[in-house]
Every structure is written in C-alpha cells, then in structure tokens.
Amino acid sequence: MVEQEKLIETMKGMKPVNKKMRRLTLFSLLAVLFASLLSSCGSDAGSSKEEDGRVTIKFWTIALQPTFNDYFNNLISEYQKNHPGVTVEWSDYPYDAISNKLLTGIASGNVPDVVNLNTEFANQMASKGALADLTPYLSDEEKQSYFDGIFNSTVLGGKPYALPWYTGTEVLYMNTRLVKQAGLDPSNPPKTRDELNEWAREIKAKTGASGYALTFAARLFPVEGISILNDDKTAAAFNTPQALQMIQNMQQLIQQGVLVGEDANFDKQIQYYSSEQTAFEIAGPTFINFIKTAAPDVYQNTIAVPLPTGKADVRLSNTMNLVVPAKSANLEKASEFAKFITDATNQTSFAKAANTLPSTKASIKDAYFTENNNSLEAQAKVASAESLDKAVDYMVGVPNAGDINSAIAVQLQEIFLNGKDPKQGLSMAEQEVNQILKQ
Amino acid sequence: MNKAMEHSREHTLSSAATLRIVKKVIRYTLIYALLILIALLMTGPFLWLLSVSLMPGRNVFSNPPAILPTFIDFANYAQVWNYMNFPRYIMNTVMITAMGVVANIILSCMTAYPLALFRFKGRDTVFAILIATMIIPSATAMIVHYLTIQWLHLGNTYLGVVLPAAVSVFNIFLMRQTFLSIPSEIRDSGKMDGASELRIWWQLVLPLVKPGIAVILLLEVMAFWNNFLWPIVVLDDPEKYPLAAALTYLNGQFSYNFGWIAAGTIISVIPIIVVFLFTQRYYMEGLAGAVKG
Numbered sequence: 001m002v003e004q005e006k007l008i009e010t011m012k013g014m015k016p017v018n019k020k021m022r023r024l025t026l027f028s029l030l031a032v033l034f035a036s037l038l039s040s041c042g043s044d045a046g047s048s049k050e051e052d053g054r055v056t057i058k059f060w061t062i063a064l065q066p067t068f069n070d071y072f073n074n075l076i077s078e079y080q081k082n083h084p085g086v087t088v089e090w091s092d093y094p095y096d097a098i099s100n101k102l103l104t105g106i107a108s109g110n111v112p113d114v115v116n117l118n119t120e121f122a123n124q125m126a127s128k129g130a131l132a133d134l135t136p137y138l139s140d141e142e143k144q145s146y147f148d149g150i151f152n153s154t155v156l157g158g159k160p161y162a163l164p165w166y167t168g169t170e171v172l173y174m175n176t177r178l179v180k181q182a183g184l185d186p187s188n189p190p191k192t193r194d195e196l197n198e199w200a201r202e203i204k205a206k207t208g209a210s211g212y213a214l215t216f217a218a219r220l221f222p223v224e225g226i227s228i229l230n231d232d233k234t235a236a237a238f239n240t241p242q243a244l245q246m247i248q249n250m251q252q253l254i255q256q257g258v259l260v261g262e263d264a265n266f267d268k269q270i271q272y273y274s275s276e277q278t279a280f281e282i283a284g285p286t287f288i289n290f291i292k293t294a295a296p297d298v299y300q301n302t303i304a305v306p307l308p309t310g311k312a313d314v315r316l317s318n319t320m321n322l323v324v325p326a327k328s329a330n331l332e333k334a335s336e337f338a339k340f341i342t343d344a345t346n347q348t349s350f351a352k353a354a355n356t357l358p359s360t361k362a363s364i365k366d367a368y369f370t371e372n373n374n375s376l377e378a379q380a381k382v383a384s385a386e387s388l389d390k391a392v393d394y395m396v397g398v399p400n401a402g403d404i405n406s407a408i409a410v411q412l413q414e415i416f417l418n419g420k421d422p423k424q425g426l427s428m429a430e431q432e433v434n435q436i437l438k439q
Numbered sequence: 440m441n442k443a444m445e446h447s448r449e450h451t452l453s454s455a456a457t458l459r460i461v462k463k464v465i466r467y468t469l470i471y472a473l474l475i476l477i478a479l480l481m482t483g484p485f486l487w488l489l490s491v492s493l494m495p496g497r498n499v500f501s502n503p504p505a506i507l508p509t510f511i512d513f514a515n516y517a518q519v520w521n522y523m524n525f526p527r528y529i530m531n532t533v534m535i536t537a538m539g540v541v542a543n544i545i546l547s548c549m550t551a552y553p554l555a556l557f558r559f560k561g562r563d564t565v566f567a568i569l570i571a572t573m574i575i576p577s578a579t580a581m582i583v584h585y586l587t588i589q590w591l592h593l594g595n596t597y598l599g600v601v602l603p604a605a606v607s608v609f610n611i612f613l614m615r616q617t618f619l620s621i622p623s624e625i626r627d628s629g630k631m632d633g634a635s636e637l638r639i640w641w642q643l644v645l646p647l648v649k650p651g652i653a654v655i656l657l658l659e660v661m662a663f664w665n666n667f668l669w670p671i672v673v674l675d676d677p678e679k680y681p682l683a684a685a686l687t688y689l690n691g692q693f694s695y696n697f698g699w700i701a702a703g704t705i706i707s708v709i710p711i712i713v714v715f716l717f718t719q720r721y722y723m724e725g726l727a728g729a730v731k732g
Contacts, residue, residue: 063691094687097671104585104672274500286692294499294697354693
C-alpha cells in the first residue's frame with residue numbers, strides 16, 4: 001500500500017524504495033530529452049529574453065533553503081548592485097526531484113540559466129548535449145583557480161561543462177568505542193587500505209561488528225589506481241588483472257565479515273554506522289550532519305582521520321557544480337553569475353557557512369581550513385582539506401557517466417551478491433561500457 | 440449400578456467437552472498469535488517511526504529498533520512545526536487532494552457507466568484501448584504531461600498538478616466492474632418513469648455503487664496526498680508545494696534531522712489514517728464487489 005511504502009521510504013531516509021524504478025524514470029526521461037534535443041523543438045518560450053538590456057537569471061540550487069536563505073539573498077543583492085539590469089531569481093529544489101525537474105524543463109524549453117548539479121549528472125547531461133560549453137566564457141586564469149582534479153572531472157573532449165562549487169573529499173570516521181574494545185589505539189590510525197582491513201579483522205573478531213560498508217560501484221576502481229576508461233575516453237580500461245585481484249580481495253573481505261556483504265548506499269551506510277554494526281565509515285565531511293542528530297551517542301564516540309589510501313594515492317571527492325544549460329537565453333550573463341558564485345571569495349564564505357570545502361585553490365589558504373578545535377566537524381574538515389589537491393571525482397570526464405556507472409555497478413553486484421564469476425562479470429561490464437561509449 | 444453408569448457417562452461427556460474447549464482455546468490462541476504477529480510486522484515500521492519521533496536525542500538506528508517509546512517528548516514536533524510552514528502546506532495538500540479526488544470520482548463514474556450498461560458500436564474496442572494504455576509506464580509520460588501543461592499555460596497552478604491524474608484507467612475499470620453488478624431493471628424502471636440518462640446515473644445508480652466510490656476515494660486520497668515528484672516538477676514556487684514535496688526538504692545534506700523527518704511524516708499521515716477509518720467498511724465491500732463482478 002502506498003501508505004506503507006511511504007513509511008518504509010521514510011525509514012530509509014526518505015529516498016524512494018525502489019532505486020531501480022527511479023533510475024528507470026530518469027533514464028526514460030533522458031531518452032525523451034535526447035529525442036527532443038535531436039528534433040530541436042527550440043521553443044524557448046519560458047526562458048527569459050533580453051529586453052532593453054534587462055536580464056533575469058534563473059538560478060537553481062539543491063536543498064539549500066531555508067538554511068542558507070540569508071547567505072544567498074545577501075550574495076544575490078550584492079551581485080545585482082554591481083550588475084545593473086540583471087535580476088537573479090533563486091529557486092531551491094529537493095535533491096530527489098531536481099533531475100526530473102531539470103529534464104522536463106529542458107525538454108519544454110522552460111530552462112533555468114544556472115543549475116547546481118553533482119558531477120555524475122552533469123557529465124551525463126553534457127554528453128547528451130544539454131549543457132553549454134563554457135570555453136568562451138572562461139579565461140585560463142579562471143580555469144586554473146579551481147583544483148585541477150576537480151575541474152577536470154567535468155571536462156569532456158577538452159571542453160569544460162561545469163564550474164566546481166562546494167566539495168568534500170572522503171575521510172575515515174571511526175567509532176572509538178569499538179576500536180578500543182578491540183584493543184586498538186585510535187590515536188594511531190591505519191594509513192593504508194591494508195592496515196584498515198587488518199583493523200577491521202581485529203574488530204570483527206573481538207566485538208562482532210563489521211569493518212565498513214561500501215556501495216558496489218565504479219568508484220572502487222580509481223581508488224586502487226585502475227582507470228575506468230582509456231586516456232582518450234573511447235574504451236573501457238578496467239578489465240585488468242589488477243581489477244580481478246581487487247575484486248577477489250573484496251570477495252574474501254566479505255566472507256570474513258570485514259566488509260558488509262551488501263550493496264550499501266549512503267543511507268544504508270549511515271544506518272550501519274549509527275547502529276554500531278560497522279566501526280568505520282568512509283565518507284565526506286557532510287556525513288557528520290547525518291549522525292549528529294540521528295545517533296548522538298555514536299557521534300560522541302566518533303573521530304575523523306585522513307583516509308587510508310589504496311594503491312593509487314588519490315582521494316575521491318564528491319563535488320557539487322554549477323552548470324549552464326545550452327538552451328539558456330543568456331549564456332554569457334549566466335556564466336558570469338556562475339563564475340561569481342564559485343569564485344574564491346564566495347567559495348570561502350560558503351564553505352565556512354556550510355562546513356564544507358571549497359574547490360578553489362586560493363580559498364584553501366584561509367586559516368579556517370587548518371584550524372582544529374578538536375570537534376568532529378573540525379577534524380573532518382582538516383583531514384578532508386589536506387587532501388584537496390590530490391582530489392579527483394571518481395567520474396573524471398567520463399561521458400554518459402550515469403549509464404557507465406550503473407553498467408559497472410550491476411556486474412559488481414552480480415559478483416559480490418550472487419556469486420558470479422569475477423572474470424566473466426568484469427568482461428561483461430567491459431562490453432557494456434564499450435557499447436555505451438559507441439552510442 | 441445405574442447411577443455408576445450415568446456417572447461415568449457424565450464423566451466421559453464432560454471430559455469430551457473439556458477436550459473440545461481445550462482444542463478451541465489452542466486454535467484461537469494460535470490464530471490470534473499469528474494475527475498479532477502479522478499486525479505487528481505490518482505496523483512495526485509505523486510504530487518505530489512514531490517512537491523515533493517521540494524520543495529526541497536517542498539513537499534512531501539503535502539495534503534492536505525501538506518499537507515502543509520509553510519516554511515521550513514532543514520537542515521534534517514543536518521544532519519541525521516551527522521550521523516549516525505546516526498550516527500552509529496542509530492547506531495546499533487539502534486543495535490538491537480535494538480537486539483530484541472529486542475529478543477522479545466524477546470522471547471515472549461517468550466513463551465507466553456507459554461502458555458497463557450501454558450497448559453501442561465499438562464499446563468493447565474503446566474499453567480495450569483504455570485498458571491497453573495501462574501498460575505504458577507512467578514515468579515515460581512525464582515529459583509529455585509537462586509539455587501539455589505548459590501548452591495549456593497551467594504551469595505553477597494546482598490545476599496543472601491535478602490534471603494529468605484527474606482520471607485513471609484503473610478507476611474506470613473498477614467502476615465498470617461495479618456497474619456491471621447493478622441489475623438492468625433499475626435503469627429500465629428509471630426510463631419508464633421518464634428520467635434522463637444523466638438523472639438515472641446520478642439518482643438511481645450512483646447511490647448503489649457507494650462502496651466502489653469509497654475505494655476510489657481512499658486510493659486517490661492516498662495517491663494525491665503522498666505525491667511529491669510531479670508537484671515539484673510542475674510547481675515553480677515552493678510555497679505552493681503539498682506536504683509530501685515540502686517534507687523532502689528535510690532530507691537535505693545540510694538540514695538533515697531524522698527526528699524532524701519522523702515527526703513531519705507522522706503529522707502528514709494522520710489525515711490518511713482518519714480517512715481510512717471512516718471509509719474502511721466501504722473499502723472492503725467495494726473491493727470484494729469489484730472482484731465478484
């Protein structure tokens with residue numbers, strides 16, 4: 001029953017139960033969008049046109065109201081004062097709906113001018129030709145003001161499609177109560193993935209809790225230095241002996257109970273960690289917001305340390321970007337505003353207001369990002385900020401990132417959950433990814 | 440001797456009776472235990488949500504989950520009520536739901552009536568085409584719906600929210616099956632008295648299909664009340680959002696508070712529970728009737 005479903009949804013943190021259904025919705029929307037772009041129905045009836053130099057810029061963000069109302073209203077009025085004739089209309093939509101809202105909007109020509117998107121969705125939209133190439137509006141200096149790894153995550157075929165905004169690299173959270181119970185010393189945390197797994201084995205043996213939970217997704221590859229695609233992004237590159245080795249290792253870890261044998265999305269990971277069924281969590285700084293009120297006792301016992309690295313010394317970031325839809329009637333003014341929101345000064349102030357990290361090199365020099373008053377928030381901030389220069393988004397410039405990610409995820413689930421032969425699973429994933437790239 | 444026999448007969452009789460009673464007790468205990476277990480399984484998530492909302496400051500995901508609250512504190516309710524403009528969102532939801540439910544009842548009854556009782560050429564073809572559209576997943580229709588709504592200049596209006604779901608094939612099907620169970624004599628008698636088709640439909644037939652209408656009422660109240668995606672897509676102004684859409688704001692990465700989500704959800708499902716309590720009797724009848732027909 002609908003009522004029941006809704007309750008379960010809420011239990012899972014208000015995300016729709018049926019992820020597959022949601023993906024299906026998104027994909028069918030994308031398919032229709034693609035079709036409508038091809039036929040270029042080109043009626044930008046809803047989009048605001050320039051009339052006697054007056055321009056309205058529609059700016060969409062994801063789930064920032066009402067917490068940051070004051071911050072944005074100030075910023076916008078400042079911008080309008082310095083740019084006479086420009087009016088910024090700010091709307092904020094929930095995370096669960098923004099992609100659908102954007103796709104329907106683009107299909108009908110009723111497009112916003114500046115939109116907040118995560119990297120995966122930005123790449124997916126850019127591959128479909130829905131986003132504006134920002135090359136004409138960006139000077140070299142402006143390009144270099146962002147961290148290279150993060151900026152390049154949304155560069156496809158040499159063209160930048162998004163400006164990085166707030167970000168966060170992963171850090172390691174640990175439940176000190178469980179760690180101490182296992183006779184380990186939290187002040188001397190593990191430095192590598194192997195050490196982390198060793199700790200997790202100890203914890204499993206002494207306390208019964210598992211080590212950590214992960215999503216079985218494409219992001220597992222870059223951590224171990226395995227590229228998802230070849231350099232010119234024309235073919236899959238992850239079907240290697242190293243990848244096979246990594247998958248076999250993970251299978252073993254699941255058997256030993258070090259790794260939770262479940263494809264745990266972020267909501268699930270929060271539940272495992274909050275209920276002390278896992279001792280570690282690998283996530284960005286915003287993870288704290290999710291345990292602070294939901295599990296105050298566990299929050300008290302949690303510390304954040306730099307993430308133990310895998311074979312590749314990279315840290316994965318989770319970045320929010322600003323994009324300009326190709327159908328915006330004010331490409332230049334829109335890019336101008338997107339640059340303003342993501343410039344170093346404004347990123348610094350937003351990072352402070354929201355306790356996230358900036359993606360601009362100059363911002364990070366601010367003393368705030370090295371100040372540590374030993375609260376969990378400060379620990380995570382400092383640990384995360386330290387590694388920003390090494391950060392890359394796991395979908396570095398991958399076209400059709402959403403499709404590729406789910407093709408790989410399906411095979412990984414088959415291997416880890418249904419006992420499919422890893423070799424066979426890897427080559428099936430490779431075939432599917434190549435198929436997607438040919439489209 | 441006689442007395443002794445009688446006594447023993449009485450004895451066997453009473454022992455047989457005790458046995459029967461014991462059997463009965465065991466049977467009922469088993470049935471009730473099973474029913475209670477199922478009821479707990481079904482209401483478990485709801486009870487969990489309720490106790491989470493009543494216990495601020497407790498670990499929400501503690502293991503095993505807290506089904507019953509150990510203390511009661513309405514802080515979550517008070518805070519979430521202050522954080523969000525509930526009266527406004529509830530008003531919005533009531534308006535959307537009322538419009539949607541009324542449209543569904545009237546349109547599906549009007550469409551189903553001729554399909555069930557009239558005889559005209561192509562009737563079965565029309566019905567078959569209607570049923571065939573049920574196969575199309577509703578997700579694919581979203582962009583077409585959006586384009587249509589924009590074309591009608593109904594973007595950002597409640598009418599735009601309600602219109603795409605103003606009639607559903609399932610409801611037409613349900614009402615057709617219900618109308619089929621109405622004896623044709625009723626329509627004939629109305630005709631003999633000179634009533635128009637519309638009047639027969641409204642005054643004679645509709646009162647007989649109240650259980651069917653109650654089923655639509657309940658299903659549509661739930662569907663409109665819980666719908667969040669389409670209203671967000673159509674409405675540009677968050678002030679116009681229904682409750683379910685507004686509640687998704689609580690799930691942002693900077694404003695996450697599970698106690699508030701729980702309290703907000705409990706507030707939002709109370710009206711549905713009330714509607715169900717009132718229509719429950721009809722609901723069972725209506726479903727049974729439709730299946731029989």
